[in-house]
Amino acid sequence: MRPINRFLLLFFFLTPFWTQAQINISGQIVNEEDREPLLFAQVALFEAGSENTITYTQSDENGKFTLDTKSGNYDIRVFLIGYENKKLENLAINEDKDLGQIALVSEQEELDEVVVQSSTIPMRTDVEGIVITPEQNLANVGGTLLDILRNTPSVSVSDDGSISLRGSSGTNVLINGRNSSLTQNLDQIPASAIEQIKVINNPNARYDAEAEGGVINIILKKGENMGTHGGVELTYGTRNRLNTGARVNHTTAKYSVYAGYNYRDWKGRGERTTFREIYEDNEILNQNNQSSETRKNHNFNYGADYYFGKNVLSYQGVYNTGDDYENNTLYSNLSDGTTDDLILQYVRRNIESESDDGYDNALIYERTFDDKNRELKISANNSYQNQYKIQNIDIFRNATEPLPEDLNGQERAFTDEKRYTTVIQADYVHPINEKVKLEMGLKSTFRKFDNDYQYYQFSESENDFVENTDISNHFLYKDQIHAAYFIYSRTSEKFDFTLGTRAEQTHVEGLLYNTNELNEQDYLNLFPSVQALYKLDDENSFKFTYSRRIDRPTAWRLNPFPDITDSLSVRRGNPNLQPEMIDSFELGHMVNFENASLTTNLFYRYVDGVLDYITMVEDGISYQQPENLNSGQSYGLEFIGIADITPWWNLNGSISLFQSRVDGSNLGEEFVSKGFAWNSKLTTDFKLPLDFTLQLVGDYESPEIEAQGRDFARYSMDATLLKNFLEDKLSLSVSVRDVFNTRNFGGYNQSNDFYQEFRAEWESRIALFSARYNF
DSSP, X not given: OOHHHHHHHHHHHHHHHHHHTTEEEEEEEEETTTOOBOTTOEEEEEETTSOOEEEEEEOOTTSEEEEEEOSEEEEEEEEOTTBOOEEEEEEEESSOEEEEEEEEOBOOOOGGGOEEEOTTSSEEEESSEEEEOGGXXXXXXXXXXXXXXXXXXXXXXOTTSOEEETTBOOEEEEETTBOOGGGGOGGGSBGGGEEEEEEESSOOTTSOSBOSSEEEEEEEOOOOSSEEEEEEEEEEEGGGEEEEEXXXXXXXXXXXXXXXXXXXXXXXXXXXXXXXXXXXTTEEEEEEEEEEEEEEEEEEEEEEEEEETTEEEEEEEEEEEXXXXXXXXXXXXXXXXXXXXXXXXXXXXXXXXXXXXXXXXXXXXXXXXXXXXXXXXXXXXXXXXXEEEEEEEEEEETOSSOOGGGOOEEEXXXXXXXXXXXXXXXXXXXXXXXXXXXXXXXXXXXXXXXXEEEEEEEETTTTEEEEOTTTOEEEEEEEEEXXXXXXXXXXXXSEEEEEXXXXXXXXXXXXXXXXXXXXXXXXXXXXXEEEEEEEOSSSEEEEEEEEXXXXXXXXXXXXXXXXXXXXXXXXXXXXXXXXXXXXXXXXEEEEEOSSEEEEEEEEEEEEESOEEEEEEEETTXXXXXXXXXXXXXXXXXXXXXXXXXXXXXXXXXXXXXXXXXXXXXXXXXXXXXXXXXXXXXXXXXXXXXXXXXXXEEEEEEOOEEOSSEEEOOEEEEEEEEEEEETTTTEEEEEEEESTTSOOEEEEEEEOSSEEEEEEEEEOOOEEEEEEEEEO
């Protein structure tokens, strides 16, 4: 047989099989309401009647898709966030087939999903609070979670990294909706690892009753889109600051895996000054603290989802490790206020190193049902954070500079601090009908804080360091919180409401090993909540929320042993503290225009047994410790606006105005204080020629009321210029943080006996260059 004849015979023999392998299934995914194409919809092909995935793809910018397969019977499923899943069953495919338009139905909006937003702005508001998408805010490039929160409406970040909401420092920070020990150091979580942040000022019974100000829920990135996707980024800045990371995810209709890594090498310098005058002793203290810091962190987040039938089994993990090096030199000068004679002078140099390690592991089971509103979720997670700190302290008495020949005192301190958190939780949502649903759940939280502090002084007689047992201390704090909640929700065309209640049984133990003192507390509390929404028309909605909450004293506040880093200014805890009880009300209006939206909130908060730090002066030494005051009140008005002003200019901003009153008359009339405060944040983007984008972020915080004084006003502005390349896959940006070098902190305390103020300025004006590539 000739070769050509053999080829023809082979061709005709294989043609049926080759043809069978080239069957194409095509179609277009559209929105049922307006028939507009939907991009990035996930389209998966299954064997008919089974869960075996054959292939998958996603729709393009025109909503179109194509799948290659062989002849057979198949099911096709279409998924897109915000729309109901679509399933085409038992399709007989024997030749190329165009399925035409496949229409997806938008999911019906529920009470907590009524949203006013702009697609080009990294913020939206709903009935519960604010949702932030950090990646859309250029000011967050190369930053950390604290940088994001500094640019978030209603949120304030102090110089030590503590968070407050609408003037309240009692805030419950969650990671992926869960309590975690990792939230003790928010500056270790890179901005690039965060998908979304939700700020809930007045949470309902579904959430822990913990915290006066509300809840901040941090959602870390994972994988969602079908296929393999990922990205890398690099940020380099002044003083050789470096932030770099990478992430990747692979998703099929059966499973999803994802992982991310971030390395951060950050440096900085700062200065803090303190002035104190004691009236009776006529003494004046002036202190200046010069500091420098280098922090190196590695952060990993990873996980997987497995889909089987109507079940999803997920694992989510976070691990971070890092080292922190600090050099603090404190110059102190105590003098007579009348004669200016020197009473005491010294320099204290503290060289400090700290290693941090922590992890968070969670196993989550979710069950879906034919009724998409019915849900079951069971989760268990365990987290751990360890901070080990070494301090080498040199003291130069009667000296103005830390010169070796003036060294006349040495100290060492070792701090081993461990935090453990374990949470077991089950949540169930059961729809009674299309208008009514019930939610219920159980949760148990177990926390342990173990702080072992060892303090040594150099002994000339023994020529060695000797432990000072009067200062060394070992404090163990443990608590258990067992909770159950029930929520009733009803929705209608015009009016939605949710009624809930949460019961929490709390057991607290504080053990001071030095004295073998055990402090125990047991209490049961009920926490009702109400959320209501009235939809006046398509543009206007009114909301009302109420919740009762609790703020339990933290382990640091309960530990009675003093922190004597500065021998003239000592901080200590109070083991007799009781929890705060809070009643919070909010009335709001949301209006949505074609290119803008405005949310207005009127809020009131009453706190019974408010916790605040009080400063007292004894024998020329100031002692700062927390106390329960009678009560605290605050009420105010908040505006949050979002607008696309032109195709090339958009902005979002907020302003909060509130009046506060603190009643500490149980300690003395001098601890009664009241005053007005306000803060504002503004972010604006400009699309410039040549496809450049300029973003400016500004904020202002007025002086804020404390029991014995006020914080000073602070303000700043950031600027970022960005350009995209390669169809927006590659972006390059340059930014300047704190353009005018004004981001500093300060405040004062005052009583009948003394006046004290401090000012702190960290190196905040820095320049950063960033590159990011997504695939």
